[in-house]
Amino acid sequence: MFEHKSVLLRETIDSLNIREGGIYVDGTLGGGGHASEVCRRLGEGGRLIGIDQDADAIAAATERLKEFGPKVTIVRSNYENIAAILDSLEIDLVDGIYLDLGVSSYQLDTAERGFTYREDAPLDMRMDQRNPKTAADIVNTYSESDLYRIIRDYGEDRFAKNIAKHIVRAREEHPIATTGELTEIIKAAIPAKIRATGGHPAKQTFQAIRIELNRELEVLSQSIDTMIDRLKPGGRLSIITFHSLEDRIVKTRFKHNENPCTCPPDFPVCVCGKKSKGRVVTRKPIVPTGEEIEENKRAKSSKLRVFERGQER
Numbered sequence: 001m002f003e004h005k006s007v008l009l010r011e012t013i014d015s016l017n018i019r020e021g022g023i024y025v026d027g028t029l030g031g032g033g034h035a036s037e038v039c040r041r042l043g044e045g046g047r048l049i050g051i052d053q054d055a056d057a058i059a060a061a062t063e064r065l066k067e068f069g070p071k072v073t074i075v076r077s078n079y080e081n082i083a084a085i086l087d088s089l090e091i092d093l094v095d096g097i098y099l100d101l102g103v104s105s106y107q108l109d110t111a112e113r114g115f116t117y118r119e120d121a122p123l124d125m126r127m128d129q130r131n132p133k134t135a136a137d138i139v140n141t142y143s144e145s146d147l148y149r150i151i152r153d154y155g156e157d158r159f160a161k162n163i164a165k166h167i168v169r170a171r172e173e174h175p176i177a178t179t180g181e182l183t184e185i186i187k188a189a190i191p192a193k194i195r196a197t198g199g200h201p202a203k204q205t206f207q208a209i210r211i212e213l214n215r216e217l218e219v220l221s222q223s224i225d226t227m228i229d230r231l232k233p234g235g236r237l238s239i240i241t242f243h244s245l246e247d248r249i250v251k252t253r254f255k256h257n258e259n260p261c262t263c264p265p266d267f268p269v270c271v272c273g274k275k276s277k278g279r280v281v282t283r284k285p286i287v288p289t290g291e292e293i294e295e296n297k298r299a300k301s302s303k304l305r306v307f308e309r310g311q312e313r
């Protein structure tokens with residue numbers, strides 16, 4: 001059973017200004033929670049293209065969106081391939097695109113997928129199981145300095161240096177194969193006092209390895225400009241992020257697309273010729289209500305930012 005509670009659902013749907021006959025792209029389809037709400041608002045001629053790289057998500061969404069028939073096209077791919085996907089469907093521009101980043105509750109809760117530190121399973125963490133590289137490859141082959149950098153930058157863990165050192169020391173004995181082994185190594189690298197008071201000691205390191213393995217930040221930052229380029233005039237791009245690293249990327253790329261001009265501020269007129277592609281709709285990100293956070297812990301750190309393509313293309 002694919003269990004996942006959609007985050008910022010009403011806010012995301014509202015942000016897209018859905019037109020009955022419009023074409024929408026869900027770049028992180030998951031269980032199809034957001035997508036089914038979009039489909040419900042589509043009339044004759046409306047279309048939803050749903051992309052996910054995870055076979056289990058594709059199967060669950062296919063079942064859930066069955067009732068919408070030919071309005072829905074589901075593609076197993078990475079959303080970084082959005083331009084090629086739209087080209088292959090002979091679609092030039094669309095009315096809206098949205099992303100709900102990170103892993104689904106289903107991925108987290110299915111121990112064999114290796115995302116969770118709460119159960120012992122092979123160290124996998126691949127969102128796309130067709131990729132040969134797994135979390136075990138990162139843990140067992142990256143240099144100590146690379147492990148340190150990842151855990152510091154993507155996990156923002158203040159014990160990153162010590163965790164990297166402990167990983168390298170442990171793997172000298174034998175390769176680290178399971179989430180349980182890795183969790184024990186991380187615990188041993190964190191002072192007992194902190195271990196007793198903070199959140200789960202492995203949370204940040206697991207996040208860091210997952211981000212590195214699935215190239216999450218690289219894919220996000222490389223895709224935003226392309227997505228904006230594929231919007232119709234007035235079309236919208238809405239993105240839900242779950243941590244500050246993602247949010248910073250979205251905020252920066254949106255701002256750059258609103259004002260790409262590189263002329264010095266004291267120039268009376270623009271000479272660089274770089275034109276705005278639209279406007280940032282959300283000066284401040286939209287965050288969940290207290291009620292939503294109470295009902296769904298995963299919503300706690302979520303933020304929604306929205307960009308609107310200008311009328312001139």
Ligand SMILES: C[S@@+](CC[C@H](N)C(=O)[O-])C[C@H]1O[C@@H](n2cnc3c(N)ncnc32)[C@H](O)[C@@H]1O
Nearest residue numbers: 006028030031032033034052053054078079100
């Ligand atoms: C948070 S879930 C989406 C849940 C969905 N909005 C819902 O309401 O059911 C994120 C999904 O995005 C997928 N995903 C994450 N990054 C992706 C990427 N770069 N390309 C394609 N799918 C991705 C994951 O496999 C996961 O199924």
